Amino acid sequence: MEAGEEERIQETIRISHFNRPLSPEEFATLIESKSIPGVFRGVVKGWKAISLWDPSKGGLNYLSEMVGPTAVVEAMMSNHAHIFYGDLRNHERVTLPFSAFIASCKSYIEQLSLLSVSCHVSDSDKDKATNEETCSTSLDAPDKLYLAQVPIYSAERKERCSLEVLKEDIQTPVFIENKSLASINFWMNRAHSRSSTHYDPRHNILCVVAGQKEGKLACHAAKSHHLYMNTVTLWPPSACRFLYPMPIYGEASNHSAVSLENPDLSVHPRAKHMKKYSAKVILNPGDALFIPEGWFHQVDSSDLTIAVNFWWVSSIVSDMVEHMDAYYLRRILNRLVSKEMGRMMPKRSILNMKKEENSQNDEASEGCEEPKTNGKSTNLGVNQDKSMILGQLDPNGLQLLVSVNGSIAQIFSSLEPLALQKMLLAMTEHFPRTLEALILHMLEPAAAEVLTCKFDEMEPLLTKEQQEEFYKKFYSAFDNPSAAMDAILNAKETFAFQAFQNVLDQCVGAKVVGPT
Numbered sequence: 001m002e003a004g005e006e007e008r009i010q011e012t013i014r015i016s017h018f019n020r021p022l023s024p025e026e027f028a029t030l031i032e033s034k035s036i037p038g039v040f041r042g043v044v045k046g047w048k049a050i051s052l053w054d055p056s057k058g059g060l061n062y063l064s065e066m067v068g069p070t071a072v073v074e075a076m077m078s079n080h081a082h083i084f085y086g087d088l089r090n091h092e093r094v095t096l097p098f099s100a101f102i103a104s105c106k107s108y109i110e111q112l113s114l115l116s117v118s119c120h121v122s123d124s125d126k127d128k129a130t131n132e133e134t135c136s137t138s139l140d141a142p143d144k145l146y147l148a149q150v151p152i153y154s155a156e157r158k159e160r161c162s163l164e165v166l167k168e169d170i171q172t173p174v175f176i177e178n179k180s181l182a183s184i185n186f187w188m189n190r191a192h193s194r195s196s197t198h199y200d201p202r203h204n205i206l207c208v209v210a211g212q213k214e215g216k217l218a219c220h221a222a223k224s225h226h227l228y229m230n231t232v233t234l235w236p237p238s239a240c241r242f243l244y245p246m247p248i249y250g251e252a253s254n255h256s257a258v259s260l261e262n263p264d265l266s267v268h269p270r271a272k273h274m275k276k277y278s279a280k281v282i283l284n285p286g287d288a289l290f291i292p293e294g295w296f297h298q299v300d301s302s303d304l305t306i307a308v309n310f311w312w313v314s315s316i317v318s319d320m321v322e323h324m325d326a327y328y329l330r331r332i333l334n335r336l337v338s339k340e341m342g343r344m345m346p347k348r349s350i351l352n353m354k355k356e357e358n359s360q361n362d363e364a365s366e367g368c369e370e371p372k373t374n375g376k377s378t379n380l381g382v383n384q385d386k387s388m389i390l391g392q393l394d395p396n397g398l399q400l401l402v403s404v405n406g407s408i409a410q411i412f413s414s415l416e417p418l419a420l421q422k423m424l425l426a427m428t429e430h431f432p433r434t435l436e437a438l439i440l441h442m443l444e445p446a447a448a449e450v451l452t453c454k455f456d457e458m459e460p461l462l463t464k465e466q467q468e469e470f471y472k473k474f475y476s477a478f479d480n481p482s483a484a485m486d487a488i489l490n491a492k493e494t495f496a497f498q499a500f501q502n503v504l505d506q507c508v509g510a511k512v513v514g515p516t
Helices: 003-012 024-030 059-067 098-118 125-140 164-169 222-226 235-242 269-273 323-343 355-365 397-404 408-413 419-430 432-441 445-460 464-476 481-508
Strands: 017-018 038-040 072-078 092-098 147-153 182-189 193-195 202-210 230-234 278-282 288-290 296-301 308-313
Touching: 003 235, 017 481, 059 098, 059 164, 059 278, 092 098, 098 147, 125 445, 147 164, 202 355, 230 288, 235 269, 235 296, 235 481, 269 432, 408 445, 419 432, 419 464, 432 481, 445 481, 464 481
Parallel strands: 017 038
Antiparallel strands: 038 288, 072 092, 072 147, 147 182, 182 308, 193 296, 202 288, 202 308, 230 278, 230 296
16 A cells, blocks of 8 residues: 555544534534544433433333333344344344343343352362353353344334334434434443444444443453443545455445454455554443444444434435436546556656666766667666666567566656657667567556556657657557557556456455456
């Protein structure tokens, strides 16, 4: 990754923090319009839910009584214990009474209390080890359920939401009170849990209502369950290449394909950069976090965490006119492909060109259009004009130079436009067959892209007549000028297609076999 791109990503993940609620106008200007996350400390502490839902203050009984015994909710049941992946292959949706889930939470609290006592029974090292193993087994085994995205309010649902009564205990944060909300959702886990890395297609305010910040159990194994606290890890959309999004055509296209516990770098090698381009936020009860649409995030929750989130459609999406979708998509893809092509371009350092040599090179280039002895490769010392290297080689010498220095693309990239022009003109006059071999048989896709970019850079430096004269001489070196032009254009398009493949892989998780 280029330094410039790395700096842009690092700048993006600098999350704003506020100790007061913003006005709707401030939020729209400072945060939402820039699509950057924002942390708002203590802004929902005034909710009735903060005290009424708190499990340590009888909140479980309150929730059960408020919602009632007949309310049914949908929960996620994970195939991976405390990890809840978005892919249906790794979890299933199960329906159960809300009261049954709350009862299981009460049972879990009792279990924790008993285990806390049992961990203190013996002071011997042997018994401690046995107790820790018992604690770990007892705590890990039962928890595979998670109340995820249970609606309190939904603009799309005509029927009453099962948890709608809980809306009385919360208020829409003041800075989004002018938004047209798509939904308000209830989230609750019994034991510590971790969501898979994913993004949402809507703006999101996540508000933590309850959740233990620190473990209170004595045994180490039980304490380990609380190390997660309530932590949200965030990645900007520009970092999605490190997260390997699921295929765009799949049902979990907004989720990362990287394993959270044991990422396989042989399958997902770019995932080694995941942490570098992420930011972590720890949320306490009363805190809120704005997660912009498209931002990947992963939520680690401590035991008995309760949260509420607000979703709304961004103005960018809501203002998009449907019949323009195909155009917008092509513009976006073109932009991403152009950026990827820039990233793929070779560096200028292949021939170690130094600034202090420029004057010597310019002086040497004045006489470099004379043919060299027998067309053989000459000494490539520092005092020799590097812009003429290719012009001094026959096809065999050219092949040797490329094998030593890396690629034609890197050599082209190291030359200034007018130096490259002089080199090509020297080749057309003295080694036309070498030039023909270079263009027709040795021009890799990156070299074609560099060559045409150098042509574009060259043109403003020449008069119209000089441009026409150059291209006329250049293509006259080929027995079939059309074949030369086709070779350059075909290789250039192959380079662009490679960038297109990379964009689809990195941004949408799609694979394409070849140009269409």
